[in-house]
Each structure stands twice: as structure tokens, then as C-alpha cells.
Amino acid sequence: MMRVRIFSSADAVARALARHVAGALRSEPALVLGLPTGRTPIPLYRELARLHQAGRADFSRATTFNLDEFLGLDARDPRSYRAFMQRHLFDHVNVQPRRIHFLDGTARDVARECDRYERAIDRAGGIDLQLLGLGTNGHIGFNEPGRALFARTHCARLKPVSRRANAPLFGNRLAAVPREALSVGMATILHAKRIVLLATGATKARCVERMINGPLTPRLPASLLQLHQNAEVWLDRRAARNL
Numbered sequence: 001m002m003r004v005r006i007f008s009s010a011d012a013v014a015r016a017l018a019r020h021v022a023g024a025l026r027s028e029p030a031l032v033l034g035l036p037t038g039r040t041p042i043p044l045y046r047e048l049a050r051l052h053q054a055g056r057a058d059f060s061r062a063t064t065f066n067l068d069e070f071l072g073l074d075a076r077d078p079r080s081y082r083a084f085m086q087r088h089l090f091d092h093v094n095v096q097p098r099r100i101h102f103l104d105g106t107a108r109d110v111a112r113e114c115d116r117y118e119r120a121i122d123r124a125g126g127i128d129l130q131l132l133g134l135g136t137n138g139h140i141g142f143n144e145p146g147r148a149l150f151a152r153t154h155c156a157r158l159k160p161v162s163r164r165a166n167a168p169l170f171g172n173r174l175a176a177v178p179r180e181a182l183s184v185g186m187a188t189i190l191h192a193k194r195i196v197l198l199a200t201g202a203t204k205a206r207c208v209e210r211m212i213n214g215p216l217t218p219r220l221p222a223s224l225l226q227l228h229q230n231a232e233v234w235l236d237r238r239a240a241r242n243l
């Protein structure tokens with residue numbers, strides 16, 4: 001069974017998870033963190049920045065690997081996930097730029113880029129703490145639902161629902177949202193030593209319930225987290241309402 005923790009509000013989850021990450025950094029300063037993008041982790045990143053400014057979260061020896069990046073977007077493009085992370089977290093904490101890892105959305109040779117990322121994660125000793133968001137269709141990273149899933153880092157074709165969810169980054173112009181992204185795979189995620197999936201808000205409630213209680217299915221990639229020995233799901237009350 002996945003361990004589930006339920007908090008009174010999205011802010012309360014963010015505060016608790018930020019304290020948890022800060023504590024993990026204290027006990028393991030060279031922590032390797034896997035990081036998500038999306039609206040859900042924004043309050044968490046805000047809280048981590050606050051803790052850092054208060055001298056309670058030190059990223060000086062930490063390493064980060066983000067889950068995914070849009071195909072075709074340069075790291076300097078303000079719509080890229082790389083830029084998102086810079087705005088919401090990296091600009092506000094002391095993580096060393098050389099220890100920030102990202103998939104390069106402009107790589108000419110996509111297969112090689114995916115390979116490079118897997119090897120970089122291996123060289124870092126694997127992910128110690130993988131934080132995840134949850135797509136409303138059950139995706140994690142950009143492992144989209146379908147008949148089959150990818151084990152390793154790959155180029156993913158985005159579902160219309162995922163493109164719509166990301167439209168705000170593109171001035172709400174759906175046509176401007178890339179159709180493909182590079183994403184770590186299911187095995188890359190499941191090999192993390194610890195996983196915390198964060199989900200808040202009523203729109204995630206149905207998916208959260210199926211992820212925790214439903215069968216393992218590629219139709220709901222997050223359901224595979226049930227296979228992990230050390231995966232937790234941190235929710236606010238609204239996301240937990242179907243449990």
C-alpha cells in the first residue's frame with residue numbers, strides 16, 4: 001500500500017513537504033532530488049525559497065534532475081520548464097548551476113540526449129528523493145496513458161489534455177504548446193530510492209483514488225507507483241475526497 005498523508009489545504013501540504021525536503025537536505029547534504037514542474041509544486045518551491053532565506057534549507061551540495069522538457073524549446077525560452085524552474089526555485093536557493101540537470105529540448109539527436117540523461121542520473125548515484133506531480137489523466141513526468149509505457153527516458157507525444165493543461169505557459173494559446181516532450185521513463189522514476197507524489201485540488205481526486213486503489217495499468221501511469229516500496233502520496237483534503 002502506498003502511504004497517504006492528507007493535509008487541510010494546498011498551502012499546508014507545501015509547508016510540510018518543504019520542511020521534509022529541508023530535513024532530507026540536512027541529513028544528506030549531497031541529496032539527489034528529482035523535481036517536477038506544473039502548478040502544483042509552485043507553493044512548495046515558494047516555501048523552499050522561504051526556508052532557504054531563513055537559513056533552514058541548504059542546497060549547496062544538492063543535485064537536481066527535472067522530469068521533463070518540451071521538445072524544441074531552448075533552456076532560455078521563458079516557456080520552457082527549465083526557465084520555469086529558474087523562476088520558481090533555482091533563482092531563490094543556493095543550488096549550484098553545474099548540479100542542475102535538465103533534458104535539452106533542442107538536442108539534435110533525441111535518442112542520444114535521452115541516453116545522456118539516464119547516464120547522468122546513474123553517475124549521480126540515482127535519485128534519492130523523487131518529487132512528482134500528477135496529470136489529470138494520470139501521467140507522471142510526461143509518461144502519458146496508453147497501451148504501453150516507456151521504461152526509460154524518451155520522446156513523448158503529448159495528449160490533448162496535457163497540452164491544454166500546459167497552455168497557460170504559452171499565453172493560453174493551445175496551438176503554441178509543443179506536441180512532444182522529452183521525459184524520463186517509468187523505470188527511471190521507479191528506481192528512485194524515495195518518491196513523494198504531490199496532488200492538490202478537486203480535479204485530481206478521481207485520478208488519486210484510481211492511482212491508490214485501482215489496478216496497475218498503463219492507462220493510468222501513476223498506478224505503477226504501487227510497485228514502489230517507498231512511495232508516498234501527499235494530498236490536500238480536496239484531492240483526497242474520493243478516498
Ligand code: GLP
Binds near residue numbers: 132
Ligand atoms: C505537467 C508535467 C507533470 C506535472 C503535471 C501536472 O504537464 N509534465 O510533471 O506533474 O503536468 O501539472 P499541474 O501540477 O499543473 O496539475
